[in-house]
Amino acid sequence: MRAIVLESYGGPEVLQVRDVPDPVPGPEEVVVEIASAGVNRADLLQVRGFYSGPPMAHEIPGLELAGHVVATGERAAVWSIGDAVMGIVGGGAYAERIAVHERQLVPVPPSIPIEDAGAVPEVYITAWDAFVQGGLTAGRVALVHAGASGVGTAAIQLAKAMGAVVVVTASAPKLDTCRGLGADAAVDYRSEDFVAVVQALGGADVILDVVGGDYLARNVDALRTGGTIVQVGVMGGGDATFPLAALLPKRASIVGTTLRGRPIEAKIAVTQRFGREVLPWLADGTCVPIIDTRYPLAEVADAHRRIEANDTIGKLVLDVPGPTARAF
Numbered sequence: 349m350r351a352i353v354l355e356s357y358g359g360p361e362v363l364q365v366r367d368v369p370d371p372v373p374g375p376e377e378v379v380v381e382i383a384s385a386g387v388n389r390a391d392l393l394q395v396r397g398f399y400s401g402p403p404m405a406h407e408i409p410g411l412e413l414a415g416h417v418v419a420t421g422e423r424a425a426v427w428s429i430g431d432a433v434m435g436i437v438g439g440g441a442y443a444e445r446i447a448v449h450e451r452q453l454v455p456v457p458p459s460i461p462i463e464d465a466g467a468v469p470e471v472y473i474t475a476w477d478a479f480v481q482g483g484l485t486a487g488r489v490a491l492v493h494a495g496a497s498g499v500g501t502a503a504i505q506l507a508k509a510m511g512a513v514v515v516v517t518a519s520a521p522k523l524d525t526c527r528g529l530g531a532d533a534a535v536d537y538r539s540e541d542f543v544a545v546v547q548a549l550g551g552a553d554v555i556l557d558v559v560g561g562d563y564l565a566r567n568v569d570a571l572r573t574g575g576t577i578v579q580v581g582v583m584g585g586g587d588a589t590f591p592l593a594a595l596l597p598k599r600a601s602i603v604g605t606t607l608r609g610r611p612i613e614a615k616i617a618v619t620q621r622f623g624r625e626v627l628p629w630l631a632d633g634t635c636v637p638i639i640d641t642r643y644p645l646a647e648v649a650d651a652h653r654r655i656e657a658n659d660t661i662g663k664l665v666l667d668v669p670g671p672t673a674r675a676f
Contacts (some may be wrong), residue, residue, distance in 0.1 A: 351443035357397030360649035371447035384466030401439030414465030416624025435591035457631035482554035486511025496522035561585030638662030
């Protein structure tokens with residue numbers, strides 16, 4: 349099969365298609381022939397050698413996928429050949445096929461084309477899991493930074509589906525998109541003060557932050573008493589300083605979280621709960637994947653360059669239609 353194999357680390361130029369052996373499923377695994385795979389900022393870090401994936405014969409990036417089941421392990425009983433599935437993985441999705449534990453997958457709703465479904469798992473599970481950890485419920489206020497990003501566009505839709513009030517930050521050209529997805533207030537982070545906007549609503553109950561850096565102190569200011577900051581990324585820098593005393597009277601929490609480093613049992617648990625509680629919103633159109641640009645697998649370097657330019661809205665998707673997938 350074809351795959352993007354990291355033979356060295358560096359910029360997008362190191363991303364090259366190579367031929368590697370087809371995966372063989374373990375006893376509780378299935379082999380999925382990938383139709384689409386999402387491109388994420390974590391992939392950029394991995395390519396530069398800062399975020400290594402799990403041990404594998406060939407280091408292949410890629411954290412999410414959608415496709416069809418083409419083989420099953422001897423104890424795998426959830427899926428049948430030809431089933432359309434999607435899910436998150438620790439790596440390996442920049443390829444034509446992948447072996448994955450059967451319970452790390454959920455069905456692709458008929459309402460979502462398989463070519464779009466690769467843009468769903470990573471951002472929707474990340475945003476939903478962050479809201480669960482933050483305790484977001486109907487009527488509460490969520491502040492979502494980078495509202496036009498992949499995680500941001502998913503988070504807006506999820507928070508509205510949960511009945512929350514949603515405030516987002518984004519650059520001015522992207523604000524209308526955020527409002528169109530359901531944001532109640534959209535703040536230009538370059539010229540407006542998101543703290544003032546959120547405080548006018550009584551403060552944020554949950555802040556979903558992919559930025560980090562100097563946002564931390566302002567996030568604390570924006571919190572309502574008892575609120576929670578859920579840090580899922582550090583696009584603005586991993587080092588931060590803030591007045592610790594400001595956190596105490598608010599009885600607030602800061603939660604750091606990622607999906608990739610969790611043990612397989614935890615990944616299965618979050619995937620299965622996602623399937624029960626969120627998949628119905630994707631099935632009925634309440635939530636939809638927002639796709640900025642599509643690329644063939646061989647042009648993945650261009651996809652990485654586009655993310656680095658920081659002018660995307662939603663997700664970038666790799667189209668990886670193998671010969672079997674085209675037959676379904």
